[in-house]
Amino acid sequence: MKSWIAFWNILKKDVRNYYLKPPNISWGIIFPLSWTLMQLIRSPDGNILELLPGLIAMSILFGTTSMLAVTITFERSGRSFERLLLAPIHLSTMVLAKIAGTILFGTFNAFVPVIFAALFADLRAVNWGALLLTILLIALTSALTGLLIAVSAEQVFEAQTLANFFRFPMLFLCGLFVPIARLPLLLRPLSYCLPLSYGTDLLKGLLTRQNSLSPALCFGMLLFFAATLFLICRHRIQQKWIL
Template identity: 40%
Template sequence: MRMEAIVITFERMTGALERLMLYPVSVTVILSGKIAGGAFFGITITTAMLIGLSFIFPLQITNPVVFVSSMVISSFTFSALGAFVSVTVKQVFEAQTLANLFRFPMIFLSGVFIPVSNLPATVKPLAYFMPLTYSVDCIKTSLGHQPEIFRPVESLAVLLLFALVFLGLSAWILKGRMS
């Protein structure tokens, strides 16, 4: 998410994104490429961290398909969220500030530290509107825990839906700002 919030905003500031818009491809295709690059970066960093940490904390991945699927789809979803954040602002520092507005509540309300089922009833509905909730649920399931919200296939579908919504909103906003 951080990568996209910086790269797209910086490219808009320098005019590089406007030059890309001169090519005969749609805004959605351009943003999809940016998101794919950010997702690849996220997957690479995550893989490196997992390999490094596996020497310290051994992982018992009981469902590697769910684990890898969750990692890949989550990377695309959060890159798309970063793209959404980046097209709504003009400066890099604004993008980082706005990204934190999304990032910090997600960390504390999405089951990373406190299971969603243990959240107070007043904030629990917010967790269901955060993509990290579904990522955490899939990762926990792939490590042998029972799903807390949905089965993995349903959680992955929700993550894909989030990714498509963020991509669509990003393209719509960027088209409006570029014309």
């Protein structure tokens, strides 16, 4: 019960202090919307459903990794993060609470292009439960990537630079722009080491039925990445922040 109170209040505090701030809400709407419009202008005859997996994936990736890396680095530089480390709550509870807010923010970001697409395309065939689960899993792995970045950065600008260092190669390697099968042979193994590749494949399957991997494998791999990243993050926090 005590852990739950702490978890809920860390989440509530982050949502109020960071995610519900007008600049972040507007960023969360404008960013995915701009991507969508950009893609539509580039290929006006293109099927928006074919663009949707990429737009959802990019919206989640950019929303979650940025927010968590920046908010944690910000709290660390002001030393308020020490309060969480000194509280009598398990490190896992604290990590879960911190990423929960980001997952919600990423999910919100993901649904902006979905709502936009619903104006132009028929989405009745979409399995919404599976889509939500996929979005949550992509948000979870991206949030944990953001946390890993936050552990490695000392300053907010460092976190942003590091985040871009990870995000852009991920976008090009995950099969969004070029299918993995058409990537140079040397890069393909790298693609399969990225959680976003499995998330993108799931989204493609759910929205356009153009997946190349089994959905069960993709869900399994996303869960595997989430668990591994979680353990790495926890270990890194213990090593780096509890000196």
